[in-house]
């Protein structure tokens with residue numbers, strides 16, 4: 001059957017094609033930023049998907065992480081804090097979850113500084129305003145995870161390879177707080193976290209640095225290799241990572257060890273944070289939280305975070 005025999009073709013309504021290159025700022029089809037910009041320009045607000053839900057903890061370790069994170073946020077992130085550093089690791093999503101629970105009213109005037117790719121994603125997906133430390137070199141509070149913390153609040157960080165940015169944000173913060181589960185609460189660094197001190201190094205120097213680390217007391221120091229890619233792990237800054245276990249007698253004086261490692265040419269940053277934190281929060285299996293303070297006090301909180309987050313004024 002010919003087309004003509006089937007009757008005249010009805011004029012089809014063509015969909016409006018939006019050619020992105022033909023748009024002008026005034027025709028209303030430009031994709032607009034979701035939030036006011038850092039420069040303070042006001043932009044129309046578009047509705048945003050709700051922040052992704054952090055899955056409820058399914059183990060006592062996850063529950064402990066959440067307890068530590070929520071308690072630390074409740075105690076340290078107050079209404080007047082406007083610039084907040086967000087660390088890395090598996091405890092940090094609970095930190096962001098609790099900050100989001102403080103509500104849009106307080107969060108709309110805040111800017112959040114990430115320590116790496118993971119925390120940047122968390123900030124953006126939670127609908128919080130992203131900034132960077134070069135715009136905000138002074139941070140009100142930074143909250144971060146840790147691999148192990150001793151009684152003087154020295155800690156090992158960098159299990160997730162983010163310790164360079166983490167240290168910058170810790171130093172930039174008026175208040176730096178650690179959050180972790182009970183397994184990270186230790187008396188001597190290296191007792192629980194056996195994989196060694198994470199060290200970020202410039203790639204071309206790694207062999208030389210490994211040799212030097214072997215000489216200064218870490219004969220098993222090795223390059224961190226990727227699990228789902230052939231070759232080494234590459235940090236968010238394009239560098240390599242070395243994990244260097246040291247014997248206990250050297251780990252007992254982390255500051256001396258930090259300075260010795262840092263002096264090796266080609267080392268970018270060492271995952272030893274010596275007495276930088278104001279407090280470390282450890283969630284326990286029994287639902288309590290242990291807080292180690294920078295002045296040596298140890299506090300036990302039996303009924304820590306309430307289910308409702310309320311930002312307080314310090």
Ligand SMILES: O=C(CO)[C@H](O)[C@H](O)COP(=O)(O)O
Nearest residue numbers: 089090145158159160161162
């Ligand atoms: O330092 C870090 C990443 O560089 C993390 O904070 C540290 O590894 C702890 O992570 P988690 O909470 O997953 O145990």
